[in-house]
Each structure stands twice: as structure tokens, then as C-alpha cells.
Amino acid sequence: MQAYDHAARATKGARDYQEDSSAFWPADKRGAGSAELPLTASATRLIAVLADGMGGHTAGALASRMACKNFIAAYTDLNGSRSDRLIKSLQSANDSIAAEVDANPVLSGMGTTLVAAVFTHEGVEWVSVGDSPLLLYRRGEIALLNEDHSLAPELDRMAAEGQMTPEQAKSDPRRHMLRSAVTGDELDLVDVSRKPLLLEEGDYVILASDGLHTLEVPEIERIVAAYANDGAEAVANALIRAVEAIRDPHQDNTTVMAVRPLVATV
16 A cells, blocks of 8 residues: 655744644644644545635634635545545535634635645545645656646736736736635635546655745755655755745745655555
8 A cells, every 4th residue: 555754834934823724634643733733644545735814814714724624524524536525525615614704704705725635545636726836746846736726827828928028927916816715605716636646756745835935946846855855744844944044024824735655565
């Protein structure tokens, strides 16, 4: 069976509060998968969920926690194909936000991004809404696995077509506006894998909140390559340290979840 090494690490950045949440299932014995603590364990079946809340300190943190909790609760209670379970679990998380807003109208406007990945002997499958990236590190290079539901891809497309310069696209204040999020309303855009992506020895799958975008892709590649042999906890810690070292006065919350396949056992 295929086993997985995994870890999570987070920073508040320049904020005085944390709106990111993350969770692994099965949870590490040291806790329930809080993004505040590095985790590492081996499992033959693993769920990783990360949510980046929005709507202010209390509402954003609540939305992200609820999304992670309800996603995992739904997924572990469902049967059927993994892609179907991923979609239904996402809907359960979305429904939980709707119910909370209905019960507490003062929370209207709260929401969260969500990216979830399921790891089995067949590889990794995922579902996501929003702009939290799901990255594959393989042989020294990083590839984005999921869709970006912010305006960033649209602005980059406009730059490629000559409607603006690449510099204007990168600095546009609309760049981080979301086209889809888990808010309790109808989900406008959802990205879901259609079949498992088989992982190779040496691969890392990284789930992150968009605060990781402070690092350029070549720097992420360099960091993962430098710490890959030390395991998932070392990779997650190194990426967060690198974000903090930049000391961006506007640094957003950043959470990193790192997962790598271990040598398969019989």
C-alpha cells in the first residue's frame, strides 16, 4: 500500500488575526490538524483540506473552520466515486455556511476559499473553489494542478493579448478579487479532478492559501528541492520561513500543507 508523509504550517503574516484553517484526516495524534502546528504522520489514505476565510476576523475564521470540518465529516460519511464524494462534500461545506448565515444574519458576507485533496494508492484527486493553489512538485519543477478562480488569470490573458502590459496586470488592484468562493450561495466555479493523478517517489503535493504567492515559483522550487529529502514537515516549515523572511508589510495569512508519497510497501 502507498503511505504518505504530511505536515502543515501557518503564519499570520502582517495581520493580527488568522483566517486560514487546515485539517488532515486521519488527524495526527498531536491535534485535529490545526494549521498552527506542524504535523507529520504516515497514512495509506489521507484527506487534506485548506480554507482561506474572508469577511473579517471573526467571520472569516469561522467560515474557514466550518468549511474544513464539514468537508471532512461529509467525505468520510459518503460512499461512491471519489470525484462524486468530493463534489458532495464541497456542497456540504457550502450548505453549512448558508445555515450559519441564516441563523446569524450579522455574519452575512462571510465565506472562504477551499481546496481539498484525497490521497490513496491510486494517487491524488481534488476539488477547489477560489484562489488557494494546489501545487505539484516533481523533478525540480512546480506545476499548478487546480484552477485559479481569482481575476489574476483574466488579467494575465489580457496582458498576453496586448490589452495591458504584464506589469499592469501584476499590479492591478483587482488581481486578488475572487470569481467564486464558498459563501453559502450557488457555487459559480468549481474545479474537480476527473481521475487520480499517480504520484511518483520524490513528488510533493502542496496545498496553500494565496499568501504563498509572495514567493515566486522559482523560489518555491528551490526551497522544496533543498528540503525534499528531509520530509514534509521540513518543507512546510521552510516555505513559511521564506514568506516571513520577506517581511512584506501587507503580508496575508499563509498556510502550507505538504504531502509526499513514501516508498510503497506491500
